[in-house]
């Protein structure tokens with residue numbers, strides 16, 4: 001089966017994640033990257049880098065990964081060429097509604113197709129918030145961001161000679177066993193095996209399987225792994241006292257890229273217009289396999 005050829009516009013954090021995800025997708029493939037300055041990028045091998053999308057031989061759709069203030073202009077150019085697009089600019093509330101309305105106006109004018117706000121937030125987290133609101137219509141939602149790691153036990157690891165900084169997270173394996181991952185940033189010349197032995201034999205860590213990983217920067221790790229706690233509580237007067245809770249750890253940019261690819265799968269099934277994720281039936285996000293996609297989740 002021919003893969004749907006996707007251009008990525010802007011090679012920043014999101015653009016890079018999109019290229020990576022496209023490379024492993026069964027139905028989509030990267031057609032190339034459109035950049036302001038089309039210098040080759042060794043990390044992307046022989047993927048075409050161009051300054052204008054017209055230079056790419058075959059494009060079925062484009063992912064807009066440029067700064068928020070350039071998204072509308074980029075979308076207009078694509079729509080004028082009838083290239084279907086997906087974007088996920090970080091806009092919320094009134095700003096999102098205004099951008100969606102303008103995208104809709106342009107999509108009708110140029111008879112083009114677009115999915116807007118298809119990232120992590122806005123994107124999949126917006127859908128979770130809405131589902132919680134649907135189930136508990138009278139109540140309040142609280143959303144708090146945190147790093148994906150529990151800082152528990154970190155100080156003990158930092159006392160090991162040669163460890164500059166450490167961060168510990170606790171995870172459950174598929175069979176329910178608890179595992180502790182300890183990430184360590186080492187002083188130059190420190191032997192990682194010696195550090196691993198010292199940490200895994202510390203009595204504080206003996207209660208659970210402990211895996212130690214040396215990383216170049218703990219700060220970068222904390223930046224990369226975000227968490228969110230989304231809570232919806234029924235209003236005080238509601239007899240059920242129901243509460244819904246989503247506790248998630250993830251890389252925001254990676255989830256945004258995944259959602260953009262899912263939206264891409266929906267594009268061939270859409271008529272012209274600008275759709276938000278709220279406008280799309282969930283099965284569309286599975287593309288051609290949408291007709292069988294519900295079975296594993298129902």
Ligand SMILES: NC(=O)c1ccc[n+]([C@@H]2O[C@H](COP(=O)([O-])OP(=O)(O)OC[C@H]3O[C@@H](n4cnc5c(N)ncnc54)[C@H](OP(=O)(O)O)[C@@H]3O)[C@@H](O)[C@H]2O)c1
Pocket residue numbers: 009010011012013014015034035036037064065066067068069070071088089090091117118119120121122123252253256
């Ligand atoms: N909804 C979500 O969950 C979510 C998550 C992450 C990002 N986003 C959105 O995705 C977009 C990209 O975010 P990002 O984090 O990837 O940003 P970034 O790392 O700053 O990358 C943006 C890229 O856009 C290109 N670009 C084009 N015109 C530019 C200009 N005038 N100034 C600077 N860069 C320009 C550049 O690539 P070249 O050098 O290759 O031209 C740049 O690397 C933003 O609109 C952001 O709001 C949304």
